[in-house]
Amino acid sequence: MPRKFGEIAFTPEVLAAQEQRGSRQTYERYIANGSANDVITPKIEEFIAQLDGFYLGTVSSNDYPYIQFRGGPPGFLKVLDEKTLGFADFTGNVQYVTVGNLSGNDKAFIFLMDYRHRKRLKIWGRSKYVEDDPALIAQLRMPGYPAEVERAILFHVEAISENCPQHIPIRYSVDEVEAMIAPLQARITQLEQQLSDRLTEL
Numbered sequence: 001m002p003r004k005f006g007e008i009a010f011t012p013e014v015l016a017a018q019e020q021r022g023s024r025q026t027y028e029r030y031i032a033n034g035s036a037n038d039v040i041t042p043k044i045e046e047f048i049a050q051l052d053g054f055y056l057g058t059v060s061s062n063d064y065p066y067i068q069f070r071g072g073p074p075g076f077l078k079v080l081d082e083k084t085l086g087f088a089d090f091t092g093n094v095q096y097v098t099v100g101n102l103s104g105n106d107k108a109f110i111f112l113m114d115y116r117h118r119k120r121l122k123i124w125g126r127s128k129y130v131e132d133d134p135a136l137i138a139q140l141r142m143p144g145y146p147a148e149v150e151r152a153i154l155f156h157v158e159a160i161s162e163n164c165p166q167h168i169p170i171r172y173s174v175d176e177v178e179a180m181i182a183p184l185q186a187r188i189t190q191l192e193q194q195l196s197d198r199l200t201e202l
Helices: 003-009 012-021 024-033 042-049 097-104 134-140 174-201
Strands: 053-059 065-071 078-081 084-090 107-114 119-130 149-162
Touching (some): 003 149, 084 134, 097 149
Antiparallel strands (some): 053 065
């Protein structure tokens, strides 16, 4: 059990709930013996590079959480160093809820889900948006992706936790399905051609 995750997620209220329901001692032992899990390892970087979307959570000034899906080409969420993630903020519905929230509270959360392999990763940290750094925006821009970039968003990692795959449904993207059936389509085409050639011979 990651130590930093426990320090952030296990608030006094959570600790009380665990105590009342009999799981406190187990988690206390896990946290005491667990690693910090507060840096992006090469394995995590590889996982992130394959994803074409994630969920970004921020907190409003009236204390409500706000969750927004962020999508783009695989690899648009970039690892800048072992403690920093960054991505280009593409033009959207111009509500600017995330931008507004980050202006008042930099606490943020990233939820990464890979349905194909039934893996999920939770990352707690601090986030900020950057609008006046052309070099950073150019670094985060995805070549060939036509969406307009309004700003860069940086995320400083404080804790990482990987969940078990229980209850995660297996889902495939359109690209994954097309890749899976491509050999079958090729084989069908080959057999159809062989049948056509045989009929011509007759």
